[in-house]
Every structure is written in C-alpha cells, then in structure tokens.
Amino acid sequence: MATLSFNSTRIKSPSLQSHKPFSKSHFSTKPNNVPFLFPSKTHPQLHRFKPNSISESSVSVPEEAFDDAEEDDPTSELSYLDSETDPSSVTEWELDFCSRPILDIRGKKIWELVVCDSSLSLQYTKYFPNNVINSVTLKDAMETISEDLGVPLPEKVRFFRSQMQTIITKSCKELGIKPVPSKRCLSLLLWLEERYETIYMRHPGFQKGSKPLLALDNPFPMELPENLFGEKWAFVQLPFSAIREEISSLDERFVFGAGLDLDLLGIEVDDNTLIPGLAVASSRAKPLAGSLDEWIGSVFSRG
Structure with missing residues (x-):
C-alpha cells in the first residue's frame, strides 16, 4: 500500500531579518517590500526593528509576533539558506521566471523569480516589473543569490517553462551554468502550488479568475525515434x-x-x-x- 500527502514542512515561511548579526554563508532572510507595485494605502507595511530607538532590556517582543506580521504580508520577498546546509553542496537549482496573476499599480502583470534546490534548503523569491524582463536581469539576480546567501553558482539550473528557454539559457551560459529544460522540478512545482494558495491569492493585486499558474500539458502523440x-x-x-x-x-x-x-x-x-x-x-x-x-x-x- 502507498499513501500520498504533501510534506509542507520543508517550505520556509519568510520571517523578519534579525537585528543580530549573522553569517550570510549559513542563513539569510531578506523580506523586502516592492515600492513600485502599490501605493502606501494598499501596500501593507512591515514592522521592523529601529536600531537605537529603545534598549533591548526595556521591552520584550515575542519573536512569533514578527513572524506573524511577515507571514501576513504577501508582497514580501524571501532569501533563505538552511543553517545546517553546506553551501558547497547546493550544486543544482530549480528556477521559475514568469509573470504572476498579480497586477501592479500600472495595471501590468508582476513577474517573479523563484529559485530553490531539490531539498528546499535554498529558497529565494523576488518580484520584478514587466519592463525589465530580459537575460541581463535574470543573470544579475542569479549572481545576487550567490552573493547574498554565500553559495557558489550552481552547476545546473533546471526549468520547466519552455517559453522562457531563450532568456534562461542565455543567462545560464553567460555564467557558465548548464541550463536543463525539464519537468523534473518537483520541489519547485510543489512550492509554486503552495505559494499560489498562501501568497498570490492574498496579494492586493491578485487577478481573480486568472488562468492556473501550472497548467497541465496535453501534448499530441509522437512517434518514437x-x-x-x-x-x-x-x-x-x-x-x-x-x-x-x-x-x-x-x-x-x-x-x-x-x-x-x-x-x-x-x-x-x-x-x-x-x-x-x-x-x-x-x-x-x-x-x-x-x-x-x-x-x-x-x-x-x-x-
């Protein structure tokens, strides 16, 4: 007998960056608001520590309160590496770079870069306006992931969207990375499904009635070579x-x-x-x- 149930415990919920210093090579969270997307009236603001505003001994705030505040903000971004993961062991990334069912203040679709590894030890998300989508933007973003999280650039990058093959392939080759078009991006696909329910649908710019984010392919029968x-x-x-x-x-x-x-x-x-x-x-x-x-x-x- 076999049983099936998605193990969601590996998916990291973004939490506020600690005011204490830490090593980038082990752990980093960088939830960032995207100022070009929405005016302040509709864009939730995060509560952050204000250095030197009060002494640590004068007030005690439960860490869970900040986690809850961050989880309530679907516009935040995530930059995370598991503290128990050896950065040099992350040699393959799974990557999606595509528009989301979300509109910005101009009425244009927001794009998002989502990157992880097969074990979800590395997780990264970043929003982009639709007028900067090209191989240079993606190349710079991949270099930023490597620098911010202290991980080497991967040997391979797997991606499943054929319509993005040109941009992804060009970006990877300029960085000396092997691009691999493949539907074997299980962790990424499961994470995107989870983000659709917990992030995109709660975003203030979400388009109701939009097409599924992960539409199933129905290819025509093909002759075997x-x-x-x-x-x-x-x-x-x-x-x-x-x-x-x-x-x-x-x-x-x-x-x-x-x-x-x-x-x-x-x-x-x-x-x-x-x-x-x-x-x-x-x-x-x-x-x-x-x-x-x-x-x-x-x-x-x-x-």
Whole structure:
C-alpha cells in the first residue's frame, strides 16, 4: 500500500531579518517590500526593528509576533539558506521566471523569480516589473543569490517553462551554468502550488479568475525515434525494495535518469508493493538509456 500527502514542512515561511548579526554563508532572510507595485494605502507595511530607538532590556517582543506580521504580508520577498546546509553542496537549482496573476499599480502583470534546490534548503523569491524582463536581469539576480546567501553558482539550473528557454539559457551560459529544460522540478512545482494558495491569492493585486499558474500539458502523440527502438519489450513489475536499491545507485555511480523525493511528497510505500514498469532489451543498452533519458527530458520541457 502507498499513501500520498504533501510534506509542507520543508517550505520556509519568510520571517523578519534579525537585528543580530549573522553569517550570510549559513542563513539569510531578506523580506523586502516592492515600492513600485502599490501605493502606501494598499501596500501593507512591515514592522521592523529601529536600531537605537529603545534598549533591548526595556521591552520584550515575542519573536512569533514578527513572524506573524511577515507571514501576513504577501508582497514580501524571501532569501533563505538552511543553517545546517553546506553551501558547497547546493550544486543544482530549480528556477521559475514568469509573470504572476498579480497586477501592479500600472495595471501590468508582476513577474517573479523563484529559485530553490531539490531539498528546499535554498529558497529565494523576488518580484520584478514587466519592463525589465530580459537575460541581463535574470543573470544579475542569479549572481545576487550567490552573493547574498554565500553559495557558489550552481552547476545546473533546471526549468520547466519552455517559453522562457531563450532568456534562461542565455543567462545560464553567460555564467557558465548548464541550463536543463525539464519537468523534473518537483520541489519547485510543489512550492509554486503552495505559494499560489498562501501568497498570490492574498496579494492586493491578485487577478481573480486568472488562468492556473501550472497548467497541465496535453501534448499530441509522437512517434518514437528509431534510435530508441529496443529489440525486445516487456511489461514488468518489481517490489519497491528492489526499486529503492536501484534509486540509491543514482548517487553511487553514473547512471541515466533521476530519482523522486518521496519524503518531500509525503509518500509511504511498503517494501513489498509491486511497482509496474517497462523493460527494454537491447544490445546497445547504455546508448539507448542515454538517448531515452534525453528524449524524455526534451518532450517534458515542451508546452
């Protein structure tokens, strides 16, 4: 038996920046209001510490009060790195750079950059007006993430929106990063779904009745390329315990494909549960596996 429930505990809720110094290489939160979006009458203001205004001993304010104030502000931005995460271990980012169902004071759609890693140890969001959307803006923003959080630029950046491929690819290549169009951005997709409910719908500029942020693709049937034909095919099934052993090999040796973070999804599967699949026999198994992995990635990146 398998059960499914989204594990939302990994998603960081933005909290006010502490008035005590900290190391950027371990943890940073920078909730920022976006002044060009709304006039002061409709734009919630954050309560912040005012240095030297009162002594720390004269008043005690519960930290939860500031967390609640920040969580109530859907216009805030997030810059976060888990304090227990080694910055050098974050080698792949998942990135989305697209308009949101939110209008600014000019009646134009707001754009947002959302970046995370697969474990959600790194989380970053930033709003942009629609008249600065280009590869230079994205390149500068990626460099800012690296500098502010003290993490190196990633080796790879995964993204799932094909309409943004030109801008993202150009920005990545200028920084020496490999862009990877892929729907294997599970953490990012789940986070965006969560942000739609908790952030975008509560934003003062939210457009009611707007199209879904993550519309499902419905691609037309495609012929399988000849180089992916196997000599024999068979429908098979393996117990989950055997599948788990194969998944562990992704980290231990070079194989094609990618694993699925079941913990993030909150999925529990019994070891004896049979998992269906398709086995392909071929005298050129390794080239076929590589071509199949590349083909699936290119198909999933469309739409």
